[in-house]
Amino acid sequence: MIPKDHPRYRSLVTREHLTECAKTGIVAWEGLTAHGRGEAFDYMIGERTTPSALLAERTAAAMLLSASNPLISVNGNTAALAAKEISELQKTCRARVEVNLFHRTKKRVEMIEDFLRNSGVDVLTGEAEKLLPLSHDRAWCRRDGVFSADVVLVPLEDGDRCEALVGMGKTVIAVDLNPLSRTARSATLTIVDELTRAIPQITRACCDISDIEQQQLLRSVDNHYLLSEAIREMTLRLSHALD
Ligand code: ATP
Numbered sequence: 512m513i514p515k516d517h518p519r520y521r522s523l524v525t526r527e528h529l530t531e532c533a534k535t536g537i538v539a540w541e542g543l544t545a546h547g548r549g550e551a552f553d554y555m556i557g558e559r560t561t562p563s564a565l566l567a568e569r570t571a572a573a574m575l576l577s578a579s580n581p582l583i584s585v586n587g588n589t590a591a592l593a594a595k596e597i598s599e600l601q602k603t604c605r606a607r608v609e610v611n612l613f614h615r616t617k618k619r620v621e622m623i624e625d626f627l628r629n630s631g632v633d634v635l636t637g638e639a640e641k642l643l644p645l646s647h648d649r650a651w652c653r654r655d656g657v658f659s660a661d662v663v664l665v666p667l668e669d670g671d672r673c674e675a676l677v678g679m680g681k682t683v684i685a686v687d688l689n690p691l692s693r694t695a696r697s698a699t700l701t702i703v704d705e706l707t708r709a710i711p712q713i714t715r716a717c718c719d720i721s722d723i724e725q726q727q728l729l730r731s732v733d734n735h736y737l738l739s740e741a742i743r744e745m746t747l748r749l750s751h752a753l754d
């Protein structure tokens with residue numbers, strides 16, 4: 512039992528929840544270490560949405576709203592951490608949602624699809640095929656899923672698939688607390704923020720963005736600038752960490 516007044520309450524509850532989800536198979540055991548790396552970077556940005564992350568989140572909303580075929584690709588960690596938030600974003604931007612896993616088994620895919628449905632997500636069903644140019648199991652997706660989407664939101668993506676999707680001409684939006692990762696550097700747009708803060712911010716922006724702001728954000732997408740700002744914000748915090 513984690514006491515509510517523990518200074519790291521939220522982090523500890525999240526860890527406990529992810530561990531439970533790993534026991535049921537929704538989260539891969541490897542997903543726990545990926546979460547740990549994320550937590551370390553979250554410390555460095557001060558566990559808050561930075562100004563550059565907010566800009567990236569509003570830009571992501573502009574991209575999703577202007578897409579003809581938007582899609583949210585969900586893995587185990589994303590489902591465990593943010594199923595409700597994904598459901599709300601889906602309703603706001605009318606994106607399709609598909610489960611895509613690195614550690615893929617049919618049973619795990621179905622378990623995560625059910626888990627998402629129980630949180631109100633409308634999940635794509637049907638047979639997946641090996642459609643992406645990748646040697647591992649993230650090559651599997653559905654023809655009416657990632658394969659045919661023009662804008663793909665891939666929270667917690669791996670670098671290989673991110674590069675492959677960009678190579679296929681898609682607009683790829685990643686959520687990754689590590690601005691140095693291959694995912695972060697190869698995506699069209701990277702949101703350096705924690706997933707459960709990032710998704711609601713995108714949903715909020717989808718609701719209140721004006722046409723003028725949307726056009727202006729789409730004209731000025733600059734992932735290199737966003738990543739350097741994220742690194743600058745981290746460096747600034749680190750240089751004053753012991754003040
Ligand atoms: P690559 O360099 O190929 O992109 P990686 O080293 O980033 O790979 P992954 O397995 O893709 O390795 O790691 C998951 C990434 O997700 C990490 O960079 C981590 O910082 C980030 N991450 C983990 N949990 C969260 C979270 N809750 N919110 C946002 N980012 C997260």
Ligand code: MG
Pocket residue numbers: 667668669670687692693694695
């Ligand atoms: Mg990555």
